[in-house]
Amino acid sequence: MTPRRLRAKDLERPFRGTRIAPTLEPEEPDLDDWLSVDEVNRRLVLREARALATVMAPWAFFAGRTALALYGAPIDPGPRLEVAACPPHSAPQRRGIRRRKVAEHLVHVSTHEGLPVASPASAWAMLGRELTVRELVTVGDALVRVTRDDRGRPRPGARVSTIGRLRVAAETGRRRGAIKLLDALEQIRVGSSSPLESEYRMDAAAAGLPEPELDVEIRDDAGRLCGISEIVYRGQRTIVEIEGDHHRTNRTQWDRDIEKYHAYAACGWEVVRLTARHVRGHSPFENAPYGVQLVKETLLRRGWDPDA
Numbered sequence: 473m474t475p476r477r478l479r480a481k482d483l484e485r486p487f488r489g490t491r492i493a494p495t496l497e498p499e500e501p502d503l504d505d506w507l508s509v510d511e512v513n514r515r516l517v518l519r520e521a522r523a524l525a526t527v528m529a530p531w532a533f534f535a536g537r538t539a540l541a542l543y544g545a546p547i548d549p550g551p552r553l554e555v556a557a558c559p560p561h562s563a564p565q566r567r568g569i570r571r572r573k574v575a576e577h578l579v580h581v582s583t584h585e586g587l588p589v590a591s592p593a594s595a596w597a598m599l600g601r602e603l604t605v606r607e608l609v610t611v612g613d614a615l616v617r618v619t620r621d622d623r624g625r626p627r628p629g630a631r632v633s634t635i636g637r638l639r640v641a642a643e644t645g646r647r648r649g650a651i652k653l654l655d656a657l658e659q660i661r662v663g664s665s666s667p668l669e670s671e672y673r674m675d676a677a678a679a680g681l682p683e684p685e686l687d688v689e690i691r692d693d694a695g696r697l698c699g700i701s702e703i704v705y706r707g708q709r710t711i712v713e714i715e716g717d718h719h720r721t722n723r724t725q726w727d728r729d730i731e732k733y734h735a736y737a738a739c740g741w742e743v744v745r746l747t748a749r750h751v752r753g754h755s756p757f758e759n760a761p762y763g764v765q766l767v768k769e770t771l772l773r774r775g776w777d778p779d780a
Contacts, residue, residue, distance in 0.1 A: 487566050490523040510546050510614075517541040517549050518585055524553060524569070525587055531561040533581045533588035535572050539595035542584060543632050545614045546667045547607075556590065574598065578645050592633040593641035600642070600649025608656035609674060612638055613664040618687070624700055635660055663687035668714045669702050672751050672763055679760045680778060681768060684712070692739050699732035705767075708774040711736060711743045712767055714751060744770050 484492040521534055521542065534542060535556035541549035556572035557563040558579065563571040579598075580591040590598065592615050600608065615633040618626050638660065642653035659677070663686025664670045673684065688704040690711070691697055703712035715729075733743050750763035758765045772778075 486520050486523050487527065487568055489527045492519065492523050510541075510544055513541050513547075513549050514544045517553070518587075520553055520568075521587055522585075524555070524566075527564075528555070529557070529561070529564060532557045532563050533579075533590060535574065535579070535590040535595055536570075536598050539590045540592070540599075540611060540615075542587070542589055543592050543595070543615070545592075545611050545632075547611055572598070575645065578647065591637075591641075593637040596633075596638055597641035597644075597647055597653055600647055600653040602649070603652070605652050605656050605659075606671070606674060608652060609659045610667045610670045612656055612660035613670040614667075616660060616662050617665060618662055620687075620700070624689075624697070635662070661686055663702060665702050666714065668748055668751050672703065672712070672714060672746065672761075675751075675761050675764050676767065679764045679768065681764065681771065682707070682776065690736060690739070690741065692735070698735035698739060705771060705776075708771045708776050709741045710767070710770055710774055711741050712746065712763075713743055714746045714763075742770060742774065 478491060482494055484494065486492060517538055521538065532555050534554065536554035537547055537549050538554040540547045550570070552568050552570040554570045554572055555563045556574045556579070558574055558576040562573065563569070565571060574590075579594040581588055581594075582591050583589070589595075596608070596611060596615060599611075603611070612635075615638070616631060616635050618628050618631050620626055635657065639657055642650065642657060647653065659674060661673065664673060665687070669686075673686075677683070682705060685704045685706060687700065687702055688706075689697055690699050690701060690704070701711045701713060703714070704710075705712075713729075713733075736743055744763075744767050746763040746766070750766065751761055753762050754760070755762050755765050760768075
């Protein structure tokens with residue numbers, strides 16, 4: 473490219489020595505293919521990280537919030553890319569970068585999206601000092617989640633990390649925030665598919681509700697699949713569905729939900745449907761969120777004995 477083209481005003485200059493051509497985004501995304509906030513963050517961070525990688529030293533790597541955002545975890549990536557290096561090297565000092573120095577035995581670096589990135593477990597453990605236990609659990613749930621394909625089949629080989637790997641990272645060497653990391657590990661579960669589900673589960677446990685099963689296939693007496701639900705209290709035949717706004721605005725999803733709930737009712741299951749307001753809003757009469765209280769009342773009505 474000519475020097476004149478490199479000085480053109482339509483090119484972004486995220487870091488010294490780099491240029492990014494503008495990209496065209498659709499004005500209104502298709503609701504059937506709506507990008508989550510986490511996916512939007514991942515794409516934005518990936519775009520900047522690829523630009524920085526062209527001028528980054530070979531020993532430097534992306535870490536902390538930036539690494540977790542690149543893996544699609546539910547975390548605010550912050551205003552600057554986090555770049556780390558292991559001694560005796562140092563991370564680059566540039567505008568728009570948050571530098572980190574990490575002992576070599578405390579991090580495992582791999583290649584992700586063609587970039588040098590701290591492993592998911594290493595990146596998670598790095599944030600033990602600055603994240604709350606609740607945030608560590610929410611991010612940890614996302615990292616160990618086993619996704620399903622478009623036919624509802626589990627894909628264990630596609631998960632980002634495992635609880636075992638998180639534990640190894642948390643227990644390796646002396647880490648800042650180690651107590652919080654170990655506390656969070658006791659609460660991380662495989663099966664939560666969203667931060668709202670993780671938050672509900674933590675609040676429900678704090679309120680004394682029984683431990684639910686997560687990511688469960690519900691079948692009728694003949695073995696036919698009625699649906700897959702993330703939070704299930706089998707003993708009380710109660711299902712908790714936490715619905716994002718796409719459940720309301722996406723017609724296909726809305727129709728599928730109605731059919732699924734009808735099938736559940738026919739099999740004797742009761743469904744408690746919650747929104748973000750129910751999960752995060754507290755009842756003025758109980759020391760628990762609205763959603764936890766609604767589920768508690770349902771479980772009691774369906775035979776749950778808190779003293780058993």
